[in-house]
Amino acid sequence: MSLVMTLATRNLLHDRLRLVATLIGIVFSVVLVMIQMGLFLGFGHMVSTMIDHANADLWVLPKGAKCFEDPSQLDVKLREKVAAADGVASVVPLVIGFSDWRLDSGEVTPVFIVGSDVKAGGLQPWNVVEGDVRSLSQWGAVAVDRTYFDRLGIKKLGDAAEIHGHKVKVVAVTDGIRSFTTTPYVFVDQKDSRFYTGMFPSKASDLLVRLKPDADRTKAVQAIRDRVGNDVEVLTTAEFRKRSRSFWLFGTGAGAALFAGAILGVIVGTVIVAQTLYSSTKDHLSEFATLRAMGSSNNYIYGVIIYQALFNAVVGFIMAGAIGYVVVRMTERSALPIVITPWLMAALFVLTVVMCVASGFVAIIRVVRIDPASVFMR
Amino acid sequence: MNDIIIDAREIRKTLGKGAGEVQALRGVDLALRKGELTLLMGPSGSGKTTLLLILGCMLTPSAGRVTVCGTATSDADKEALARIRRDHIGFVFQSYHLFPTMTARQNVQLALDIRGHHGRDAARKSRDALALVGLDQKAKSLPDSLSGGEQQRVAIARAFVANPSVILADEPTSALDGDSGRAIMRILVDAAHKRDRAVLVVTHDPRIVSFADRIVRIEDGVLADEQADESERRRLPKAASWP
Structure with missing residues (x-):
């Protein structure tokens, strides 16, 4: 040596x-x-945690939507058009938006509502440590993360609060679903989410698309684009993740x-x-x-x-x-x-x-x- | 002629520029032969160090020609000159220039290492070289723990471990006491006589002339008459000899 x-x-x-x-x-x-x-x-x-955990192969978004939290809306009737495209297995509308959470003390704190059809899948809470996600289909049921208990004035599963004037009850508790905006995510069923966010029944934030196992992704994307026109965009999960990260990391x-x-x-x-x-x-x-x-x-x-x-x-x-x-x-x-x-x-x-x-x-x-x-x- | 290891012809060297220009060497001819220990003596500023640097391929002459083992040095660049030094020349420095963090054996082995010889064989050769200078028991010592004479012996072992054709020594005894100086000179004489190397010792030290085969004097950049060792020795005052 x-x-x-x-x-x-x-x-x-x-x-x-x-x-x-x-x-x-x-x-x-x-x-x-x-x-x-x-x-x-x-x-x-x-910033892409919701996209990563959504049960979707493709996302149909309002044109120009920059990220998951984008407040733009699309026409929910597009759901049928998308569902009719070759290779599409299911389409689940997603309703998201800010709302206000009233504590027992009367204090109000902003929350971010994530509403998806619980029975159809779509975007459901994960890392559930208490309660049952299936209970979200009940009226007024919500799932919150335990790291936000203090913020939301919650102590345990089953505690009650009020969102946008509607009584809610915690039926599931997650661990580690934290928001980079510091506004707590609140998971609800899609039907409830419209009351909390004020979104009309004719509208949705995004459409989550599942493809059939044997579907050709490229062809399916093109087929959906052909059907939905130019007012919306069709992105793969990877593309939407990239766009969302790009917006938050570089756009801001x-x-x-x-x-x-x-x-x-x-x-x-x-x-x-x-x-x-x-x-x-x-x-x-x-x-x-x-x-x-x-x-x-x-x-x-x-x-x-x-x-x-x-x-x-x-x-x-x-x-x-x-x-x-x-x-x-x-x-x-x-x-x-x-x-x-x-x-x-x-x-x-x-x-x-x-x-x-x-x-x-x-x-x-x-x-x-x-x-x-x-x-x-x- | 085949015995000549370094051949310097009509060497001239100008140092400095303008008003500070100095003719350090003015037409020097010198040949170093194998099996011969040559002393180069002269007062300070006589040009002996400049000549040593030119013979040692660290300085190029302003004019004249130097060959080392048949290789001309005049057109060589810095790397080529380093290669000539590596292939043919071993150096002994006045201040030893040992590496303070390396053991005696490693200091010697460095001379092999820079030549691409590594591993156990290089370590064995280094220990053998130390044994030749009587320091085999100090192989693991750091330079700081060695006396001046011992450090110089390590430096000599480093100079000849790679078996160079010529050893150039710059004032190797000037910092040593009589016994150490004599020991060093005996090793250098052996290197010349028993191992058939050319050895050039640049010195001020009149005590070592008795070891020389040949004494060359330089003054003002010109070689004075070369004297046979016997006549030079006779010229020396007794007090200049080692006790």
Whole structure:
């Protein structure tokens, strides 16, 4: 085994204070990027959580609807037209909209109504920890998430409240269905949702389309488009998810802010690593000059510096990963959980290596100028 | 002629520019032969370090021609000069220039490592080289724990472990006491005589002339008359000899 690694490691460990400073810089940078990107992913998941959990292959939306929460409406008569298209198994109207929830204390809080035909499926609450979703078909039955109990003035299953002047009773409790808008989702049957949102019976927010198992998705989409005309759009679930995420993340600037934070993390990390590697290299210039005088190729010396950069990257990344794991665990039940996927970790590792190696080039530029003759002057 | 390892002809070197221009070397001819230990002596500023750098392929002459083991150095770029050093030359520096974080054995092994020799064989050769300079028991010691003489012996082991054709030593004894200096010179003499290498020692130190096969004096960038070792030794005052 070459001594490149030994020399590089010893050089780093020789000045432990500087090594610690370098690693803190890398960890700070990687954790910052990790959290920003984790928030980005978490936010992305959150804004499409309803789309992800809907029992639909296709979505028929009012033209230009930007996201699930879009208040636009379409004509519910389109349901028959869509149902008649080749490959369509079922069509379920969805009624959504804001409403007001009155607590026992008389206080009013806004809620977001999600109304779907309980018997037909469509969009039903998931992660139900208490009660029964089938009970939602009863008049005035609602399902809420337990994280919003305090907000809604609810203590347990069976408690009552009032939505838009109508008495309601909690028949199912979910866990973890949180809204990024902080307005609690309230699941109800479609027939009730019209009373709460004020939507006319002739209207619906979206149509959820299930295709037959053997249906050709592309052909089905075209068949539906041919039938419904240009006032509505037909999107696959993936397309609608992408549009919704794109709107909330980029249309609102939230994503840009998260990205800006991530870029800032990369810049800070690169500068810190570059500065410490440069400083370390400068301290060992006489050693590099000795190597050069002995006849070492430049590549050998670059190898030492790059290995130092890689050592920093790997150790820094492991430490940052451990911190990231703790952060994920701490936020997983929060309003905006940080989501760190294996792909994000892989990308962060590559980013850390690139950041550290790029920093190493600053040191290499200094080493290139070494005059081996300087060894004879000392 | 085949014995010549480094051949320098009509070497001229100008340092600085304009008013600060200095003719460091003014037409130097010097050949280093295998099996011969040559001393290059001269006062400060005489041009001996400049000549050493040119012979060691770290500096290119303003005029003249240098060949190392038959390879001309005049048109070589920095990497090519490094390759010539790597292939043919071992260096011993006045300040040892050992790597403080590496053991004695690793310091020696670095000379093999930069030549692409790694692993156990390189480690064994490095230990053998240390044994030749009497430091086999100190293979695992860091430079800081070694005396000046021991550090210089490690540096010499590093210089010849890769079996170079020529060893260039810059003031190898100047920082050492008498016993250590003698030990170093004996090793360098052995390197020349027993291992058939060319050895050039640049020095101010009059105590080491008795070890030389040949003494070359340089003054004001010009080689003075070359003297046979016996006549030079006779010229030295007694006080200049090691006790």
